[in-house]
Structures are given as C-alpha cells and as structure tokens.
Amino acid sequence: MDTWNAINTVRVVRRFSDEPITEEQLARILDAARRTGSSKNEQAWAFIVVRDRDHLRELAAVGTYAGHLAGATVAVALVTPNPATTSQTWDMGRAAQSMVLAAWELEIGSVPATVYDHALAARLLGLPDDRRCDYLLSFGHPADASKLTAPNRRGGRVALADLVHEERW
Amino acid sequence: MDTWNAINTVRVVRRFSDEPITEEQLARILDAARRTGSSKNEQAWAFIVVRDRDHLRELAAVGTYAGHLAGATVAVALVTPNPATTSQTWDMGRAAQSMVLAAWELEIGSVPATVYDHALAARLLGLPDDRRCDYLLSFGHPADASKLTAPNRRGGRVALADLVHEERW
Numbered sequence: 001m002d003t004w005n006a007i008n009t010v011r012v013v014r015r016f017s018d019e020p021i022t023e024e025q026l027a028r029i030l031d032a033a034r035r036t037g038s039s040k041n042e043q044a045w046a047f048i049v050v051r052d053r054d055h056l057r058e059l060a061a062v063g064t065y066a067g068h069l070a071g072a073t074v075a076v077a078l079v080t081p082n083p084a085t086t087s088q089t090w091d092m093g094r095a096a097q098s099m100v101l102a103a104w105e106l107e108i109g110s111v112p113a114t115v116y117d118h119a120l121a122a123r124l125l126g127l128p129d130d131r132r133c134d135y136l137l138s139f140g141h142p143a144d145a146s147k148l149t150a151p152n153r154r155g156g157r158v159a160l161a162d163l164v165h166e167e168r169w
Numbered sequence: 170m171d172t173w174n175a176i177n178t179v180r181v182v183r184r185f186s187d188e189p190i191t192e193e194q195l196a197r198i199l200d201a202a203r204r205t206g207s208s209k210n211e212q213a214w215a216f217i218v219v220r221d222r223d224h225l226r227e228l229a230a231v232g233t234y235a236g237h238l239a240g241a242t243v244a245v246a247l248v249t250p251n252p253a254t255t256s257q258t259w260d261m262g263r264a265a266q267s268m269v270l271a272a273w274e275l276e277i278g279s280v281p282a283t284v285y286d287h288a289l290a291a292r293l294l295g296l297p298d299d300r301r302c303d304y305l306l307s308f309g310h311p312a313d314a315s316k317l318t319a320p321n322r323r324g325g326r327v328a329l330a331d332l333v334h335e336e337r338w
Contacts, residue, residue: 003175003274007201007267030333032176034326036266039283043327048334055336079338086258086303087283093262094269097205098176101270105172114208114256126337134255157203158212164199165217167224168295169248 001105010100013109013147014068016140021073025106029139030076032102033095039087045095048077048125048133055124059113059136062121066113066136073140075113077125082132089134099137109142170274179269182278182316183237185309190242194275198308199245201271202264208256214264217246217294217302224293228282228305231290235282235305242309244282246294251301258303268306278311 021029030047038044050056051074059077060070069075078096080088100110113136115121121133142148190198199216207213219225220243228246229239238244247265249257269279282305284290290302311317 001172003170003172003270004197004201006172007271008204010204010206012206027329028173030329032173034329034332035177035179035321037179037181037269037281039281041325043332046332046334046338048336048338050336052336084255086253089255089258090262090265090304093259093264094266095262096259097263097266098270100206100263101172101267102176112206112208124337128338131338135259152204156210160196160199160203163203163212163215165215167217167219167221168293169215169217169297169300 006101006104010104011147011150012111013140013142014111015143016071016073016109016138017143019141021108021139025108026074028106029099029103032098036095036098038091038094042091044081044088045092046079046131048079050075050077058124059121061117062124063114063116068111068138069113069136072138075136075138077133077136079127079131079133082130084132084134092135096135096137103139107141107148108139109147110137110139112137175270175273177321179273180316180319181280182309182311183280184312185240185242185278186312188310190277190308194277195243197275198268198272198277201267205264205267207260211260213250213257214261215248215300217248219244219246227293230286231293232283232285237280237307238282238305241307244305244307246302246305248296248300248302251299253301253303261304265304265306272308276310276317277308278316279306279308281306
C-alpha cells in the first residue's frame with residue numbers, strides 16, 4: 001500500500017476479529033516505532049506488548065474510553081519518562097503514527113486509549129516511578145473487514161482551508 | 170513507495186535544493202496532517218505555511234537548532250491551543266509524522282525545529298495569546314539527492330530488544 005493511501009484511508013478500528021497478529025507483523029509494527037525520528041535522537045520511549053486476555057481486560061479500566069483494550073489482539077503501552085517533556089510526548093505521537101500506518105498496510109486496525117487512571121496503569125504495567133504511560137494502542141484485524149476499504153466519512157475532518165494560514169495566523 | 174518502506178527509509182534532511190515544492194505536493198503534505206486521527210477527533214491543530222525567504226530567515230532564530238528553517242523551501246509551523254494539553258501535543262506529533270512520511274514518498278525531505286523562544290515565534294507567526302507553536306517542520310528536496318536512497322546508519326537506533334517489554338516493564 002503506498003504511503004499516501006495508508007495515510008488517507010486509515011481509520012480507527014475498535015472491534016477486532018480472532019485472526020492472530022503474527023510475530024513477524026508485530027515485530028514490524030514495533031520496528032515502525034523504533035525507526036521514527038525523535039528530538040535530538042533521544043529515543044526516550046519504551047513499549048510494553050500485552051497479549052494476555054486477563055491483563056488486557058484489566059487495562060481496559062485505565063480510561064473512560066479504553067474499553068476496546070479488552071478485545072485487542074495485542075495492545076502496546078507507550079512508555080515515556082515520568083514526567084514527560086513536551087518533546088517526549090510529541091516524539092511518542094510520531095512513533096504511534098508510524099505504528100498505526102505500518103499496521104494498516106498489514107490490514108491490521110488500531111485505536112489509541114488515553115490513560116486517565118495513571119496509578120492503575122502504572123500498577124498493571126509494573127512501571128517504575130520514573131516512567132509513565134499516557135497512551136496504549138489496541139491492534140487487531142478488524143471484526144468488520146469492510147473497515148479496510150470503507151470510503152472516508154464526509155465531514156469527518158475540518159476542511160484544509162480552515163486549518164491552514166499563509167505566512168502568519 | 171509502500172508504507173513500510175517510507176517509515177524505514179525516511180531520514181532527516183537539513184539542507185535543501187532549489188527544486189520547488191509544487192502546490193499539489195504541498196497540499197498533499199498538509200492533507201496528510203488533516204487526515205490524521207486525533208484524540209476525540211478534536212483536530213485542535215492549525216498550520217502556518219511559510220515560504221517568504223526573509224520570514225524563514227527570521228524564524229531560524231526561534232531555536233538553538235532551528236537554523237535549517239532559513240534554507241527551507243517551505244516551512245510549516247504547527248500551531249496548538251495555548252496551553253496545549255498532553256493529548257494535543259501527542260496528536261500534533263502524529264500529524265507531523267504523517268506529513269514527514271507523505272513528503273518522503275514525494276522525494277521531499279524534512280526536519281523538525283523545536284521552538285525555544287516562544288515569544289519570538291508567536292510574534293513572527295502573528296499568533297493570538299490562545300495559540301502556541303512548539304514545532305515547525307522544514308521541507309524541501311534534499312540538496313544531496315543520495316539522501317533519498319542512503320542505507321540506514323548502523324547504530325542510529327536502539328535495538329528493539331532494548332525497547333520492548335512483554336506484559337510488564
């Protein structure tokens with residue numbers, strides 16, 4: 001899948017089929033994060049792969065909208081230093097997008113979960129005090145395979161003309 | 170260029186040739202940001218396109234490592250609400266990576282600039298008080314075209330085994 005096509009067609013997938021993610025596919029998704037550029041090449045990131053169903057169900061309680069984690073084929077917890085600098089958060093966003101796009105090319109959908117209960121996330125993930133998890137990503141093949149080819153929803157995004165300024169605000 | 174190839178081969182480009190970026194190419198790069206998923210589909214982002222050479226030279230003073238902006242074919246200032254939440258910063262990182270990858274497929278290189286002097290950036294970009302710019306991206310065709318096909322530098326990234334944990338930290 002060419003790069004623009006992946007960027008333009010990727011959509012959020014919250015429900016996943018039983019089709020497994022192979023070790024090779026998972027390695028590529030993680031490698032997509034690893035390959036991403038970071039501020040001063042700091043690479044201040046780490047990733048916790050969660051596949052155990054009970055563990056995934058527990059993690060689904062870390063946020064108000066994190067329920068999809070319970071049904072993920074694989075979840076990846078994105079771990080930064082604690083506290084995280086703006087650059088570390090921004091870098092992690094870049095790495096997350098690389099993962100989302102690499103997965104989509106493999107017909108694997110994803111959706112982020114925002115952590116609301118940081119203490120619970122830290123406990124479930126066994127994080128030391130100097131690490132935090134603000135986001136996890138659920139991955140899996142879509143339960144509804146038509147998601148892979150669905151056209152963009154009209155009105156799903158603000159028009160470019162409303163987002164872009166020339167030279168000055 | 171397939172998606173994985175873009176993710177795996179993209180590299181930072183700091184020096185740019187005189188080859189122009191067409192309006193169509195620029196529109197695609199900006200649209201890559203626009204198409205990116207955001208927390209609660211908030212799309213709390215805006216983009217200022219800077220092409221005027223004098224303006225680019227002024228912007229090169231916003232950060233210690235922002236000198237590349239002076240020679241950018243086009244720079245895009247990434248604008249968030251002020252203050253920016255963690256999610257808004259993370260979302261912008263995702264949008265930036267979409268732009269970087271979309272550009273790379275078009276043989277356009279890029280490099281981020283981190284803003285150190287926020288007051289100067291706000292003045293040069295004409296930002297209202299409720300907006301801030303933490304990053305800009307320089308874009309252009311590489312001055313050294315071999316950058317487009319250069320192999321990955323050995324040792325440029327931490328090994329996957331050192332970044333990835335299973336189930337718990």
